[in-house]
Amino acid sequence: MNIIDHLKWRYATKKFNPSKLLSDEKLQTIKEAFNLTATSFGLQTVSLVVVSDKNKRSRLVEHSYHQQQVLDASHLLVICIQDDISESDVDELFDSVADLRQTPHNILEPYRKDLKVMMQNMSKSERQEWSVKQAYIALGNLMTVCAVERIDACPMEGFVPEKYDELLNLKERNLKSVLLLPIGYRSEDDKFARFKKVRKTIDDAVISL
Amino acid sequence: MNIIDHLKWRYATKKFNPSKLLSDEKLQTIKEAFNLTATSFGLQTVSLVVVSDKNKRSRLVEHSYHQQQVLDASHLLVICIQDDISESDVDELFDSVADLRQTPHNILEPYRKDLKVMMQNMSKSERQEWSVKQAYIALGNLMTVCAVERIDACPMEGFVPEKYDELLNLKERNLKSVLLLPIGYRSEDDKFARFKKVRKTIDDAVISL
Numbered sequence: 001m002n003i004i005d006h007l008k009w010r011y012a013t014k015k016f017n018p019s020k021l022l023s024d025e026k027l028q029t030i031k032e033a034f035n036l037t038a039t040s041f042g043l044q045t046v047s048l049v050v051v052s053d054k055n056k057r058s059r060l061v062e063h064s065y066h067q068q069q070v071l072d073a074s075h076l077l078v079i080c081i082q083d084d085i086s087e088s089d090v091d092e093l094f095d096s097v098a099d100l101r102q103t104p105h106n107i108l109e110p111y112r113k114d115l116k117v118m119m120q121n122m123s124k125s126e127r128q129e130w131s132v133k134q135a136y137i138a139l140g141n142l143m144t145v146c147a148v149e150r151i152d153a154c155p156m157e158g159f160v161p162e163k164y165d166e167l168l169n170l171k172e173r174n175l176k177s178v179l180l181l182p183i184g185y186r187s188e189d190d191k192f193a194r195f196k197k198v199r200k201t202i203d204d205a206v207i208s209l
Numbered sequence: 210m211n212i213i214d215h216l217k218w219r220y221a222t223k224k225f226n227p228s229k230l231l232s233d234e235k236l237q238t239i240k241e242a243f244n245l246t247a248t249s250f251g252l253q254t255v256s257l258v259v260v261s262d263k264n265k266r267s268r269l270v271e272h273s274y275h276q277q278q279v280l281d282a283s284h285l286l287v288i289c290i291q292d293d294i295s296e297s298d299v300d301e302l303f304d305s306v307a308d309l310r311q312t313p314h315n316i317l318e319p320y321r322k323d324l325k326v327m328m329q330n331m332s333k334s335e336r337q338e339w340s341v342k343q344a345y346i347a348l349g350n351l352m353t354v355c356a357v358e359r360i361d362a363c364p365m366e367g368f369v370p371e372k373y374d375e376l377l378n379l380k381e382r383n384l385k386s387v388l389l390l391p392i393g394y395r396s397e398d399d400k401f402a403r404f405k406k407v408r409k410t411i412d413d414a415v416i417s418l
Contacts, residue, residue: 003357004238007245007350029213035414036216038352038364042407048415056418093407100405129338133345137364140349141216143247148212148357155247155346168418196309198251198302205244206257209265209377 003148008197010147013154013182015190016072022184026151027075030183033145034079037138041115043093045085045131046138047175049078049168056167063163064180069154074184078164079138080175081131084124090115128176135178142181156180212357217406219356222363222391224399225281231393235360236284239392242354243288246347250324252302254294254340255347256384258287258377265376272372273389278363283393287373288347289384290340293333299324337385344387351390365389 022030027050034048051057057071064070082089094112097103119127139155146153157179164170164177186193199205231239236259243257260266266280273279291298303321306312328336348364355362366388373379373386395402408414 002238003354004241004245007242007354010245010247012247029211031411031415032213033216035408035411036213036219036406037349038219038221040366044409044414046414049418050415051418053418096407100407133342136342136345137349137352140246140346140351141353142349143346144350144353145212145216157249173416197245198305198309199244200253202240202244205253205255206240206259207382209258209260209262 006147007144009150010143010153011192011195011197013073013152013184013186013190014069014192015187016069016074016152016182016184017187018072020074020185022074022151026149029149030077030142030145030151034138034142037134037141039134039137040130041093042097043085043089043115044134045082045089046134047080047082047173048138049080049170049175049177051076051078051168059167060159060164063167064156064159067156067158069156069182070159070180072184072187073154073182075182077142077181077183078168078177079135079179079181080170080177081128081135083128083171083174083176085119085127085131087116087119090119132178139179139181146183151183152186153181153183156182215356216353218359219352219362220401220404220406222282222361222393222395222399223278223401224396225278225283225361225391225393226396227281229283229394231283231360235358238358239286239351239354239360243347243351246343246350248343248346249339250302252294252298252324254291254298255343256289256291256382257347258289258379258384258386260285260287260377268376269368269373272376273365273368276365276367278365278391279368279389281393281396282363282391284391286351286390286392287377287386288344288388288390289379289386290337290344292337292380292383292385294328294336294340296325296328299328341387348388348390355392360392361395362390362392365391
């Protein structure tokens with residue numbers, strides 16, 4: 001099976017089989033894949049919240065435009081950003097690089113300083129927007145990883161982040177919810193699974209220069 | 210080779226082998242994978258520009274903070290957004306759905322109307338920001354596809370979009386450049402290939418509820 005076949009197999013699953021759960025191994029693959037997502041400067045200002053608790057999820061459905069996938073999927077992934085980015089986040093990254101790669105201090109310091117200045121020159125909302133973009137990279141990565149692993153998924157922007165933050169106590173963790181990805185296995189009667197994929201032609205979507 | 214091994218193999222390639230080119234088959238895989246990227250509502254307000262022309266690319270280096278990957282990679286991918294989203298974009302999507310899936314008019318019309326209203330209620334810059342997020346999904350997808358296909362890549366936000374738009378005549382095509390992804394094959398002496406990957410621990414990056 002090549003990667004294009006995997007991507008063609010993928011679709012936004014509207015109806016999950018609630019009794020078919022992901023194995024611990026599959027779940028571990030998803031967590032590792034999330035953590036391996038590339039982020040700008042490697043700063044990793046995104047976190048993944050994996051919600052298996054059905055009681056919590058049943059309370060989230062009404063704040064997700066009543067989309068039942070949030071409850072019925074095997075697990076609900078909530079991709080979050082840090083509320084803000086501080087100097088200590090930059091320091092943690094560079095300390096890790098120095099430690100792991102034994103990169104000399106004099107080489108790393110200018111980069112450390114530049115990144116701090118860059119972050120300082122943004123407003124808090126700009127820093128949040130910057131992190132949100134990283135959340136979308138993670139979504140793109142995870143959808144493809146799910147396809148390769150034959151895990152069904154449904155990317156969702158349509159929910160009330162403030163309610164999620166409240167009901168999942170994300171504020172206490174200094175996190176803000178950005179994107180949802182219920183994952184699991186499709187219900188056999190999800191009619192969306194049989195719909196033809198609608199896409200532009202390659203000639204419309206891609207320009208060669 | 211499992212997906213995690215592929216993701217671990219991937220790194221932001223700083224030095225490409227300029228004489229090792231992607232086959233037509235690999236390039237076709239990248240184009241198809243881009244076109245299969247999930248986008249919000251399936252609206253596909255993103256385009257991929259594939260630049261092979263070395264003359265054009267040599268003029269782009271100075272507008273890319275002198276990052277030589279732009280020139281040395283086999284191909285330079287420029288992920289772009291449409292300058293704006295119009296009613297006719299929404300109509301094209303729903304006409305395609307109706308045509309391809311034979312979905313009855315009365316089922317599609319409310320969704321068509323809602324999406325038009327949603328787009329009208331955003332300002333032009335909000336519509337652009339919305340499209341930019343889709344560009345990041347495409348980036349996340351493409352990086353993973355490249356890893357699976359053993360194609361090296363270097364995601365780049367650091368360039369001057371206005372200069373790219375000008376030098377690649379993107380304005381004429383109603384496009385704006387958002388992200389770069391030079392792709393090809395690493396140079397054997399790219400020291401970054403041997404650096405250990407720096408990541409948070411899974412326990413730091415992932416929360417289970």
